[in-house]
Amino acid sequence: MKAAVAMSAEAADAVLDQRALGELAAVCELVPGVIETFDDAALAALRDVDVLVTGWGCPPVDEAVLTAAPRLRAIVHTAGTVRGHVTPACWQRGIEVSSAAAANAVPVAEYALAMILLEGKRVLDQARDYRRTRVKDVPPGVGNFGRVVGVLSASLVGRRLIELLRPHDFEVLLCDPYVDRAEAEALGARPVELAELFASSDVVSVHTPLLPSTRGLVGRELIESMRPGAVLINTARGAVVDQDALADAPVRAVLDVTEPEVLPAEHPLWRREDVLITPHIAGSQGNELRRLARHAIDELRRWVDGAGFAHPVHHEHLERIA
Numbered sequence: 560m561k562a563a564v565a566m567s568a569e570a571a572d573a574v575l576d577q578r579a580l581g582e583l584a585a586v587c588e589l590v591p592g593v594i595e596t597f598d599d600a601a602l603a604a605l606r607d608v609d610v611l612v613t614g615w616g617c618p619p620v621d622e623a624v625l626t627a628a629p630r631l632r633a634i635v636h637t638a639g640t641v642r643g644h645v646t647p648a649c650w651q652r653g654i655e656v657s658s659a660a661a662a663n664a665v666p667v668a669e670y671a672l673a674m675i676l677l678e679g680k681r682v683l684d685q686a687r688d689y690r691r692t693r694v695k696d697v698p699p700g701v702g703n704f705g706r707v708v709g710v711l712s713a714s715l716v717g718r719r720l721i722e723l724l725r726p727h728d729f730e731v732l733l734c735d736p737y738v739d740r741a742e743a744e745a746l747g748a749r750p751v752e753l754a755e756l757f758a759s760s761d762v763v764s765v766h767t768p769l770l771p772s773t774r775g776l777v778g779r780e781l782i783e784s785m786r787p788g789a790v791l792i793n794t795a796r797g798a799v800v801d802q803d804a805l806a807d808a809p810v811r812a813v814l815d816v817t818e819p820e821v822l823p824a825e826h827p828l829w830r831r832e833d834v835l836i837t838p839h840i841a842g843s844q845g846n847e848l849r850r851l852a853r854h855a856i857d858e859l860r861r862w863v864d865g866a867g868f869a870h871p872v873h874h875e876h877l878e879r880i881a
Contacts (some may be wrong), residue, residue, distance in 0.1 A: 567616025709760030
């Protein structure tokens with residue numbers, strides 16, 4: 560089997576170190592270098608390629624690319640969504656596609672869990688006040704025992720978060736129209752409708768993909784229905800949440816994503832001491848990128864061995880996944 564790497568040079572440097580490249584080369588023959596654009600030289604190199612190993616910055620694999628790569632049968636993506644480069648022409652040809660979304664879900668769920676626990680103890684607030692006053696002053700209602708955590712969407716991240724919440728003394732609610740009661744309870748959550756999720760939770764963690772149907776899903780009515788002092792955590796996409804409504808509401812928030820990124824300097828959320836905004840760091844960072852490489856190598860090995868992908872992307876699921 561012959562493979563080519565197609566992504567930005569920056570992505571290749573971050574995800575595919577020399578060890579990872581060596582392991583890829585042990586599975587199949589690698590075309591030298593990294594394809595950043597499908598120019599004439601790249602198209603010529605694709606003539607005998609069976610599989611593309613893609614990443615952030617991969618240009619669209621369109622009909623011209625497929626014409627130049629008659630043997631291409633699979634795409635192994637080292638990141639999450641494949642929407643940017645796997646075109647309808649790929650699905651029409653029957654290209655098999657794998658994504659590392661499951662691997663990238665791990666640190667996002669870990670971030671969400673950490674923020675749930677920290678917010679329950681009001682750690683960041685207490686640390687800030689303690690630095691200023693040198694006096695211990697524990698706010699009323701602090702603690703994580705018996706808190707209600709609402710998970711919006713049983714996505715890969717949402718499912719991983721529910722798993723991580725199991726050892727803790729939380730009641731977990733889940734809202735996902737594609738998950739029935741039996742499946743939700745098997746995951747370890749009580750299924751509820753959207754309105755109940757927001758009205759009944761001490762913390763709501765948003766994990767729904769950004770789709771036309773989910774843009775602005777967390778709107779003013781839902782935000783204003785949350786308990787005073789409740790926490791909204793968004794590690795999904797900024798446009799899922801009405802940020803202007805959030806700025807006006809007596810709700811705490813942890814936002815790892817915003818719309819746009821970065822929020823304008825004058826946006827009122829910057830001035831809220833009870834809103835923590837982080838620079839889109841929940842996903843794979845630093846040494847966590849090695850997990851993405853490992854995932855891609857394992858998937859490529861399975862495919863070459865004829866076992867098929869463990870984490871395939873199905874065309875019919877694209878309308879409800881990131």
